[in-house]
Amino acid sequence: MNTKLPLILGSSSVFRQQQLRTLGLIFEIAKPDFDETARTGESAADTALRLAVGKAQSLAAAFPQALIIGADQVAWCNGQQLGKPMSVANAQHMLAALSGKTLTFYSALCLLNTASGRLHTHTDTTTVTMRALSSRQISRYLEREPDAIYCAGAAKSEGLGAALLQRIDSSDPNALIGLPIFKLVDFLQAEGMPVL
Known part of the structure; x- marks a missing residue:
């Protein structure tokens, strides 16, 4: 079965758009x-999944x-959810608090x-250990990587x-970027849109 339905990425994330382009998929973008x-x-995992489904x-x-592909990512550390800092000042504060710590990223995906x-849904869990960072290293990173303010936990x-990272543990290395590609390929196949 091959579907003729158009593929819609329900996200304005340039990172997720690039992930889909890497797969060679033809898609439209809708905010x-x-x-x-x-x-x-x-919970952070529940938030990520609710937002992914709600967006779709x-x-x-x-x-x-x-x-329609819906996706969202929430980071969790020190007993709290970490979103996108959206400003350099917030990113500096966030990265200083995360220095040397282990955090968990919940990357939720749905295909509607x-x-x-x-509706197909999945939440990937990625554990990340941050390096111990000086305030100078954080400032230099944010100067050189201005888009980091749009990433959960400010870690692009x-x-x-x-x-910034010392270790990543994940079943899908793509999930940390924003889209659990391994599951997306399964979902698209189930809906008659094989990637290969």
Whole structure:
């Protein structure tokens, strides 16, 4: 079975767009309209999955005959969720707090077939150990990697952020960038859109 449904990436993330391009997929980009506020008492994994599904579902009315990819990532460390810092000052503070610590990234993915209503979901767990970082190293990193403010935990692992990291444990190295590609390939295959 081969689907003729268009593939929609429900994300404005340039990192996720590049991941899909690497797979050679033809897709459209749509910016979801969904409140990304964490709920009180919600686990980081639950937040990531709720946001991924919510982003995809927020686009369903605009794309009633499509495969929509929803994704979100939440980092967890020191008993709290870490989002995207969105400013250099926040990133400096966040990276100083993470120096030498181990944190967990929950990278959630969903594929919604709006024609059939089928929904595939997965949350990948990646454990990252940060190097001990000086304030000078953090400042130099943020000067050289300005996009890091748009990454959960301010760690852009696919770029210079790799120098911040001491160890990564994951079943899918792509998940830390933002999209668990291994599961996405499975989901697309199940919906009649084989990558190979």
